Amino acid sequence: MDLRKHLLEAATLIAAAVLCAVVSNGIASRERKLALVGAYPNALKVPAEAATAPLETTLPSVAPMTATATVALPAPSTAPMTATVATTTAASTAATPPPKSAPAAARPAITTTTAPAPAAADTLKRFQQHPDKAYVEIAYGGAAALHNAGALFLDARRTSAYEQGHIAGARPYSVWEADIDEKVKKLFAERSDPEQQALPIVAYCSGGECEDSHMLAQKLWGIQFNNVYVYKDGYPDWQKRGGAVRTGSTP
Amino acid sequence: MTRLTHYLTHPWLTIRVQLALGIFFVVAALPKIVDPPSFAHMVYNYRIVPGQFVNLMGLTMPWIELLCGLALILGIWKEAARTIIAAMLVVFIVAISINLARGHAIDCGCFDPNPRPKSRAERVEDMQLVVVRDIGMLLMAGQLWWASRRSAQCAARSAQ
Numbered sequence: 001m002d003l004r005k006h007l008l009e010a011a012t013l014i015a016a017a018v019l020c021a022v023v024s025n026g027i028a029s030r031e032r033k034l035a036l037v038g039a040y041p042n043a044l045k046v047p048a049e050a051a052t053a054p055l056e057t058t059l060p061s062v063a064p065m066t067a068t069a070t071v072a073l074p075a076p077s078t079a080p081m082t083a084t085v086a087t088t089t090a091a092s093t094a095a096t097p098p099p100k101s102a103p104a105a106a107r108p109a110i111t112t113t114t115a116p117a118p119a120a121a122d123t124l125k126r127f128q129q130h131p132d133k134a135y136v137e138i139a140y141g142g143a144a145a146l147h148n149a150g151a152l153f154l155d156a157r158r159t160s161a162y163e164q165g166h167i168a169g170a171r172p173y174s175v176w177e178a179d180i181d182e183k184v185k186k187l188f189a190e191r192s193d194p195e196q197q198a199l200p201i202v203a204y205c206s207g208g209e210c211e212d213s214h215m216l217a218q219k220l221w222g223i224q225f226n227n228v229y230v231y232k233d234g235y236p237d238w239q240k241r242g243g244a245v246r247t248g249s250t251p
Numbered sequence: 252m253t254r255l256t257h258y259l260t261h262p263w264l265t266i267r268v269q270l271a272l273g274i275f276f277v278v279a280a281l282p283k284i285v286d287p288p289s290f291a292h293m294v295y296n297y298r299i300v301p302g303q304f305v306n307l308m309g310l311t312m313p314w315i316e317l318l319c320g321l322a323l324i325l326g327i328w329k330e331a332a333r334t335i336i337a338a339m340l341v342v343f344i345v346a347i348s349i350n351l352a353r354g355h356a357i358d359c360g361c362f363d364p365n366p367r368p369k370s371r372a373e374r375v376e377d378m379q380l381v382v383v384r385d386i387g388m389l390l391m392a393g394q395l396w397w398a399s400r401r402s403a404q405c406a407a408r409s410a411q
């Protein structure tokens with residue numbers, strides 16, 4: 001009889017907690033709300049450990065852009081299946097700014113701004129649709145070129161981080177907030193024209209181990225956006241290299 | 252009854268253990284309740300919970316912690332609260348241990364769902380400390396169980 005009472009109390013406590021959780025989520029602000037049923041296809045997949053690569057060390061992997069055959073070799077184990085493609089494009093996009101991009105970490109932004117800026121249309125032509133994969137990873141060179149060409153940037157970090165500073169023109173698309181699916185659908189409606197759908201979209205978060213941008217890219221791909229790029233070093237890298245930034249809640 | 256048993260199940264100790272455990276859980280729950288998306292991200296990082304349940308767990312677990320912690324502090328339904336807390340601690344220990352074993356370094360998200368960026372080595376070290384800490388808390392829950400069992404035995408004996 002004691003055990004029954006004990007279990008009943010425990011069940012009541014848990015039920016009360018669930019009720020509190022659902023009610024508090026119901027009245028939570030947009031940024032603190034969660035969809036009750038999550039949609040995370042990779043939730044059980046353990047990511048391969050990045051060889052604790054800090055931001056700087058990602059540069060050399062971009063540097064070897066001579067032979068495409070060798071590019072596949074240093075592919076970082078972080079990105080699952082897109083790894084090889086990712087480095088290839090990263091290498092090719094990095095070719096637009098001066099090829100001596102290795103010491104770029106030391107030099108700030110000027111690297112890209114001094115590069116002979118190709119016409120926006122030419123840049124966009126280089127970033128063709130890739131319907132067979134959710135996203136292609138790009139480095140700063142590619143991101144800066146796309147930014148100059150006026151591509152849409154989406155910030156996958158939390159809205160609070162977005163407000164503290166984001167890539168100029170980027171929109172807040174936090175994958176962890178409840179309204180993300182709604183935002184993605186809205187974007188799709190906004191770009192219903194097939195020509196607009198083919199325009200490149202860049203997703204980014206905070207670089208390093210952050211995979212929110214990849215998650216966002218998966219969502220965009222799922223709704224048939226076939227030209228999505230992940231700026232894998234993300235906002236810290238952009239900021240460090242002096243890319244244009246804005247603060248506040250508007251792009 | 253040995254002397255050690257006497258001290259270990261003494262009401263003086265029990266009430267303090269109960270309060271400490273309750274405070275631990277309330278303190279741990281509050282920042283997670285305030286920011287569910289961050290905590291859901293932490294749950295996701297463990298790579299143990301199926302995708303559909305990540306958000307549900309991120310939402311409800313902090314509230315279970317809060318209510319059980321409050322129950323212990325207030326002394327209401329403390330036995331049930333203690334059992335749930337012990338079960339949760341076992342789950343935490345197993346979850347962290349699985350990730351330690353497979354070399355997946357994560358932030359535990361136990362007290363802070365928005366941790367500062369850490370290196371892999373730092374994370375592994377923190378995870379080991381968390382396992383030790385959680386085992387310590389599990390021992391505290393064990394003490395509560397032992398003390399309540401003994402007091403029940405004493406009550407039964409004196410009733411005879």
